[in-house]
Amino acid sequence: QQQVKQSPQSLIVQKGGISIINCAYENTAFDYFPWYQQFPGKGPALLIAIRPDVSEKKEGRFTISFNKSAKQFSLHIMDSQPGDSATYFCAASKGTSYDKVIFGPGTSLSVIP
């Protein structure tokens, strides 16, 4: 029940295209859903996060879509750029700073020119 599933494992997108990464969870107590971005040789960094009281959150070219009834959420990267090439992790926690953050297995995104 603590698991967060993520797909696809890897993704190749043309420059200017839309990258879509999907995640699913089981634990209905999860209340906070962040996405982290990791470049080679670096630790992950928070990209964008959402709480279940909204169905969508947008920050620049990055959008999270959230479907509470399906227990799924996804990251959309519009106008994908080569600089977006990185590994993306979805995650979930119970929405307090006291709870552990559980990560999905990650998606390796390559944006080709």
Place this chain on the structure above:
Amino acid sequence: KAGVTQTPRYLIKTRGQQVTLSCSPISGHRSVSWYQQTPGQGLQFLFEYFSETQRNKGNFPGRFSGRQFSNSRSEMNVSTLELGDSALYLCASRDGTTNEKLFFGSGTQLSVL
């Protein structure tokens, strides 16, 4: 503010040895979490320390242990190393009371031969 600092950056050990990894959190952060990152498995939660006490624990064997000092610096110890312990070990800090956002270090790459 300085970021999260992990030392050493690389480590090579042989089976059966033990190893200690160090993490210095962002100034003012009282929570330190440890994650194991391997290809395909993503980030697996090891444990979290807050104000010198273990607050959350993942599903790792007892060979993996940690501690936190009064200045919030944390160490992780792995005893009786196995080949499967080869991984990138990431440390993340957060303030621990008001904000769920994790700030990661660049990790310690451990190779067990």
